[in-house]
Structures are given as C-alpha cells and as structure tokens.
Amino acid sequence: MAINGPKFGSSAPDPSSVPPKPKSASRLGENKAGKNLALAAGGGILLFIVLAVMNSNTTSTTAPSSTPANTEQTAANAPRYGVYAVDTAENGRGWGLGYDAPTEEEAKKVAMEQCQKAEGAQCKLMSVFTAGYTAIAEGSTSWGTSGAEFSAQDARNEAVAACRDGAQDPDSCKVIYETKF
Amino acid sequence: MKPKFFDAFSYLLFGVSTLLLLISLSEICGLKILGDALYDSTAVAVIDFIINIWWLVAISMLIRKQKRGLAMFNASFGANILSSLKSSNDTWEILVSIAITALVFWFYNRSSVKSYLSTQ
Numbered sequence: 001m002a003i004n005g006p007k008f009g010s011s012a013p014d015p016s017s018v019p020p021k022p023k024s025a026s027r028l029g030e031n032k033a034g035k036n037l038a039l040a041a042g043g044g045i046l047l048f049i050v051l052a053v054m055n056s057n058t059t060s061t062t063a064p065s066s067t068p069a070n071t072e073q074t075a076a077n078a079p080r081y082g083v084y085a086v087d088t089a090e091n092g093r094g095w096g097l098g099y100d101a102p103t104e105e106e107a108k109k110v111a112m113e114q115c116q117k118a119e120g121a122q123c124k125l126m127s128v129f130t131a132g133y134t135a136i137a138e139g140s141t142s143w144g145t146s147g148a149e150f151s152a153q154d155a156r157n158e159a160v161a162a163c164r165d166g167a168q169d170p171d172s173c174k175v176i177y178e179t180k181f
Numbered sequence: 182m183k184p185k186f187f188d189a190f191s192y193l194l195f196g197v198s199t200l201l202l203l204i205s206l207s208e209i210c211g212l213k214i215l216g217d218a219l220y221d222s223t224a225v226a227v228i229d230f231i232i233n234i235w236w237l238v239a240i241s242m243l244i245r246k247q248k249r250g251l252a253m254f255n256a257s258f259g260a261n262i263l264s265s266l267k268s269s270n271d272t273w274e275i276l277v278s279i280a281i282t283a284l285v286f287w288f289y290n291r292s293s294v295k296s297y298l299s300t301q
Binding site: 033036037039040041043044045047048050051055 | 188192195196197198199200201202203204213214215216237241244245
C-alpha cells in the first residue's frame with residue numbers, strides 16, 4: 001500500500017531556491033497597454049505643445065507693430081489697412097474713408113474715390129493706419145479725424161478735438177462716423 | 182481582425198482624443214491655441230471636452246479587451262453627432278466631421294472586433 005507523506009530523512013525545500021511565480025499573461029498585457037496608452041497620451045500632449053509654440057511664433061512674426069491691444073484681433077489675421085482722404089480746400093468738407101482693405105493701395109483708392117464723390121476739391125490722403133478704432137467729427141465750418149486708437153472713446157475724443165482745433169464754432173463739432181477694424 | 186491593427190488604431194485615437202481634449206479645454210478657458218477657434222461656441226467646446234474624456238476611458242477599456250468599453254463608446258454616439266452638427270456653420274465641415282465620427286463607430290462595431298473582444 002502506498003503511503004503519501006514526507007519521507008523520513010528528507011528536508012524541506014529551501015525557500016530561496018523556489019523560483020518566483022511568473023506574472024500572468026493578462027497582467028503583463030495590462031502593463032504594456034498602460035505604457036502604450038501613456039505614450040499615446042504623451043504624443044497628444046506633445047502635439048498640443050508644438051501647436052501652441054507654433055502659434056505663438058506666428059503671433060510675433062505677423063502682427064504689425066502698430067496693432068493695438070485688440071482682444072478680438074487674432075494673430076492669424078493679416079493686417080488690414082485704412083486711410084482717410086480729406087478735402088484740404090478752404091472750408092472744404094469733403095472726405096472719404098477706405099478701411100478694412102487688404103493693402104494700403106486699396107484703402108487709398110477707396111478713400112480718394114469717396115472724397116472726390118463728396119465733391120472734395122483738393123482731396124489729400126492722410127496717414128495710413130492698420131488696425132484699431134477710428135472716428136471722424138464734423139462741425140459747421142471744420143472737421144477732424146482720429147488716427148488708429150486703442151478704444152472707440154479715444155477715437156471719438158481725438159476726432160472732436162481735431163475738429164475743434166481752430167474752429168470758428170467749436171461746439172458744433174460732433175462725431176458723425178466711427179468704425180473699428 | 183488583426184490585433185495589432187486594432188491596437189494601433191486605438192492608440193492613435195487615444196492620442197488624438199488627448200489632443201482634442203486639451204484644445205477644447207484651452208478654448209473653454211478662452212485661449213485660441215490654433216490661432217483661430219476650432220469650435221464655433223464655448224457650448225460645443227464643453228460638449229467635445231466631455232465626449233473626449235468619455236472616449237479616453239472607453240478606448241483604454243477597449244485596449245484592455247473589455248467589452249464594456251464598446252458599450253461605453255457607443256453610448257457617446259448621440260452626443261458625437263450633436264457635436265458634429267453644432268461644430269460649424271459650414272456644411273462641408275459638418276459632413277466631414279460626421280463622416281469621421283461614423284468611420285470610427287463603424288470600425289469598433291464590426292463583427293470581427295466584437296468577436297475579438299469576446300475571445301479575451
């Protein structure tokens with residue numbers, strides 16, 4: 001009859017010599033999947049950082065130096081041009097405005113055409129501006145324009161001030177036109 | 182169904198979802214990381230942000246061959262279509278968005294993928 005049990009004289013196995021239990025295949029697979037998922041997420045984060053850096057570079061190279069702090073103006077937008085044409089004849093009140101034009105030439109052409117249509121005898125182009133708020137004020141005997149200002153209020157104030165400067169009737173100066181680029 | 186292709190597609194989708202998650206989060210915070218806004222409104226950015234979190238969880242489950250991942254993934258189908266419809270005013274952009282969404286859902290709902298998941 002066979003008897004199961006430890007044989008006399010045999011010793012218990014040394015625990016240090018027992019090989020560790022191998023990790024299960026599913027456990028190994030999970031570790032690998034976790035690493036790969038982290039890598040994939042890392043790739044997405046890296047791409048996000050690259051896009052952010054690229055965008056910040058675009059901002060610094062394409063934004064014109066005269067661009068005001070307009071939060072609605074995105075960096076990807078190319079600068080737009082605007083210019084006034086005013087009648088420099090004595091008591092002349094004709095004026096024209098070319099604005100939101102893709103080029104300086106386009107803005108100047110529109111401004112000049114408008115000024116001449118308004119029967120401006122001696123239309124002359126003023127300085128070109130690229131972005132911001134601008135306004136024109138007209139009085140009974142004078143007019144005034146603003147440049148490109150950071151706010152609509154600044155543009156209105158400047159236009160009225162320019163109109164009142166040397167005017168015979170300063171109180172008649174009122175803003176008649178304003179726009180934003 | 183080739184497991185390697187399934188895994189590669191899933192990892193790629195996981196990376197893209199992470200990227201979209203960060204972009205939608207940045208737009209919710211008011212940052213236009215692409216120069217121009219990817220989403221037409223903050224509401225759509227919020228919907229997409231939630232969808233992307235949902236997808237990240239679902240894809241990580243699918244990668245681990247858990248069938249619940251597929252159920253979770255399919256549950257986001259309605260929200261995805263809504264997001265596609267609201268994502269833009271441009272008809273072509275909407276159609277492309279719906280087509281990509283449909284492609285991804287078709288990929289995971291093929292019978293070969295379902296049988297692959299059930300063998301694990």
